[in-house]
Amino acid sequence: MALDPLEHVVDHAWVGPITKHQILLVVAGLLVAIPFMALARRTRNGELPKGPFWNFLEMILLYIRDEVARPNIGEHDADRFLPFLWTLFLFILVCNLLGMVPFLGSPTADISVTLVLAGMVFLVIHVAAIMENGVGGYVKSFIPHLEADNLPMKIFLTVFIVPLISVIEVLGALIRAAVLAIRLFANIFAGHVALGVILLFAVAARDGAFHEFGAVTVATVLMGTALSVLELFVAFLQAFVFVLLTSIFLGMQLHPEH
Amino acid sequence: MNKPAGSDYRALALISIAVSEMVAPILLGIWLDSLFASGPWGLVIGSILGVVGGVAHLILLARREERRPPASS
Numbered sequence: 001m002a003l004d005p006l007e008h009v010v011d012h013a014w015v016g017p018i019t020k021h022q023i024l025l026v027v028a029g030l031l032v033a034i035p036f037m038a039l040a041r042r043t044r045n046g047e048l049p050k051g052p053f054w055n056f057l058e059m060i061l062l063y064i065r066d067e068v069a070r071p072n073i074g075e076h077d078a079d080r081f082l083p084f085l086w087t088l089f090l091f092i093l094v095c096n097l098l099g100m101v102p103f104l105g106s107p108t109a110d111i112s113v114t115l116v117l118a119g120m121v122f123l124v125i126h127v128a129a130i131m132e133n134g135v136g137g138y139v140k141s142f143i144p145h146l147e148a149d150n151l152p153m154k155i156f157l158t159v160f161i162v163p164l165i166s167v168i169e170v171l172g173a174l175i176r177a178a179v180l181a182i183r184l185f186a187n188i189f190a191g192h193v194a195l196g197v198i199l200l201f202a203v204a205a206r207d208g209a210f211h212e213f214g215a216v217t218v219a220t221v222l223m224g225t226a227l228s229v230l231e232l233f234v235a236f237l238q239a240f241v242f243v244l245l246t247s248i249f250l251g252m253q254l255h256p257e258h
Numbered sequence: 259m260n261k262p263a264g265s266d267y268r269a270l271a272l273i274s275i276a277v278s279e280m281v282a283p284i285l286l287g288i289w290l291d292s293l294f295a296s297g298p299w300g301l302v303i304g305s306i307l308g309v310v311g312g313v314a315h316l317i318l319l320a321r322r323e324e325r326r327p328p329a330s331s
Contacts, residue, residue: 072267072268144318146318161310161314164306164307164310164311164314165311165314165315165318167307167311168279168283168307168311168312168314168315169315171279171282171283171286171307172275172278172279172315175275175278175279175282176275176278178282179274179278244267244271245271245274248267248268248271249271
């Protein structure tokens, strides 16, 4: 067994040229699509879902709608974006949770996956803002309207501060998407590397005396279990944070104020 | 004053935006300096953009947030 934890986290070819994360992305897509399509079919006629499993799925969707989308995007617009936000949350959650299954891994521990997710969020936010406010309104949303009491201050604001804030606003739109990707990747990747390091202590101690190996293994199992519980929490938290920030950025871009 | 649902989350998101908007231009300036050997101008411009622009944008974000109507849920 390789003693380098990165070898267990970084993507590699699994079936021929197809990599582990590519296969797990498809698995995550299917794990989201199958139960939720079944739930959609059950509620198609306006009937309430019955049974603990279906109620659990419904509870997740209602939480995202009532606590994340509607407060941040607004009652009027939120429902239009709910299919996107639900898909995003569930897909990221399942991708994160796949890393908790032995011998599998989290596709979200791969920066290319999180960059694509953040890129899609960026496109949805800005295309929706252009469709909502028009090209003129969209461009104007990057130019702040600042008021001043006297003429010198007005000139100072118009010549120096307004262009500076406009550049920061444009940069900020790109930074927000980049930060979304980096936050998700860093949290999942770092968690798995930390778990790998701890578990590999036992492997590293296998050639030592029996009492040393035993003590290290017990400590490794205890710490690994504790960190796995934390990782389980982080899997949910990071999926939630990604969708929450998407909703907040969407709301800010759809309803710019000056 | 009753806080709207999710306003704490929103405030945390705004803080993360403000911090990243202050830091990112500085890092971008350093990166451009290393790429084009233009130091210290990338760092200087990045620092001005990050610190002055970032703080000005933070004030603007805070003022917009003050005027924002409370969420209904």
